[in-house]
Amino acid sequence: MGNEVSLICSDLIRFDTTNPGSGERHAAEHVAGLLAEAGVEPVVFESARHRTSVVARIPGDSPEALLIHGHLDVVPAEPADWRVHPFSGEIADGCVWGRGAVDMKGTLSMTLALVRDWARRGVRPRRDLVLAFLADEEASGEYGAHYAVRRHRELFDGCTEAIGESGGYSVEVRGTRIYPVAVGERGTAWMRLTARGVAGHGSRPPVDNAVAELCHALSRLASHRWPVRLTPGVAALITSLEEILGESIDRDRLEQEAERLGRAGTLFAAQIRNSANPTMLEAGYKVNVVPGTATAHVDGRFLPGHREEFLETVDRLLGPKVTREFVNLEDAPWAPLDSPFFERLRAAIVAEDPAARPVPYVMSGGTDAKAFAALGIRGYGFAPLMLTPDLDYFGMFHGVDERVPVEGLEFGVRVLDRLLTSPGA
Known part of the structure; x- marks a missing residue:
């Protein structure tokens, strides 16, 4: 099981599932094959050409189900910037290297390795498990989790909780290993802003310059000090x-x-805090022509319970001459801190690392947990990894030389095994 998890991770990395790109189909078919070899029947479906997801259910001792979800797609990587090719899946210096090693093919590999080990040992989980290997998380999830929830809702029947990415990893602070377990995440408000003015010759005094109006609005937004x-x-x-x-x-x-x-x-x-970062600008087509419109995109994020405050502030800062429309708007999900399931997540880590100090945590970004929250599924960020102190977990997300320790993956498999087979799980 230990050696297998690193090999599965290496194989998955070699599938280039860059988003945007050629899609997740080949990686999804590989995952479906690994599940089928373990006696688990996968459901494979596409939301668009090659935008492929895999969902499977493993019967347990209780029909109340737990969802384990992760995504097959990755963000782009420039090979020239890396020490090894980002899609080589090379295993060196005790790590599996490549785009997706942390985000999040390593986690998918832990789940797959565990399921295959159970098949060899004849182990049955304590409750039904629904495993989801999804497309498109690195964009809006429209071709992945959201499509699955809309078109294949029955696959998630009985799921009350879920575990996904961005939690359960070690952060060494003053000799203590802290393990943040995510109980929520900020909401997403990706917006397209548009300013409209009067087109004209660039040499004449401005009448109503859309570019200038948009720049003023973006300056107000970018310089705003959001309250704590x-x-x-x-x-x-x-x-x-x-x-x-x-x-x-x-x-x-x-x-x-x-x-x-x-x-x-x-x-x-x-x-x-809430945040709103301008990320894209587009206007004009010739230096001596004042364009009639100018557009921008803003990545907005808001804390749980603060969506209306965020939107009201954005509208006030933009002013009356700039309109907004949502590219993606999703609420900030949260899960209870005082639940028995949260305590089981913490206990599973401590059982494998007695020095561990698990703590609650709220993610600054977003995951597919937002889509599943619409089904009433309480999502926790729990992808257990023991990392060496020199590895910057946050820096490797979408960063250069992304890699995951082999021993960290093996630790994660053991934690998941305890969580999913122990009494009460």
Whole structure:
């Protein structure tokens, strides 16, 4: 099982599933084959040509089901920037290298290796498991999780909780291994902004310049200082960090405290405010022509419970001459901290790493958990990995030289095995 997980990860990385690109079909077919070899019947479907997902159910001792979801697609990678080719899946220096090693083909490999090991040992999970290997998470999820929820809802019958990416990994702080387990994430508001004005010759005095109006609006938006909003998940994280570090964290100076605390501070630095970052601009077609329209895209993120405050602020900053439309709008999901399932997630980590200190956590970005929340499924970020202190987990997400330790993957398989087969799971 230990050797198999790294080999599965290496094989998956070699499928170039860059999004946008040629799609996830070949990787999905490979996953379906690995499941079928383990006696698990996969359901394979496409939302568009080569936008392929795989879902399978493993019967357990309880019909109340747990969803384990992950995505097959990856973000682009420029080979010239990497020490090894990003789609080589090379195993070197104790790590599996390549795009997706962390985000998130390594996690998919842990699930697959565990299922195949169960088949060899005749192990049955404590509750029904629904395994989802999905397309398109690195975009809007429209061709993956959202399509699956709309068109194949029956595949998720009985699922009450879910585990997915961005949680359960180790962060070493002052000799202590902290494991953030995600209980929520910020909502997504990707917006297209449009300013309309009067087209004319570039040499004449401006009448109503759309480019200038849009730039002014973007400047107001980019320079806005969003107020700190301490949500329950982040508040619980800060309290846990105080207990672990043996010191108080000033809640009136959280930004400065995050910087002071280093790696521990990165766990809440981006999760105490809403944000709106301009990311794309388009206007004009000739230097001496004032265009009639100008457009921009903004990546907006809002904290759980703060969607309306976010949108009202955005509209006020944009002003009356700039309109917005959503490219993607999804609420901020959250899951309960005081649930028995959350405690089981923590216990599974500690059972494999007695020195572990699991803490609650809220993700700054987003995952497919948003799509499944629409079905009432409570999502937790739990992709367990023990990392070496020199590896920057956040830096490897969409970064260069992405890699995952082989021993970390093997640790993750053992944690999942405990979680899914122990009494009460």
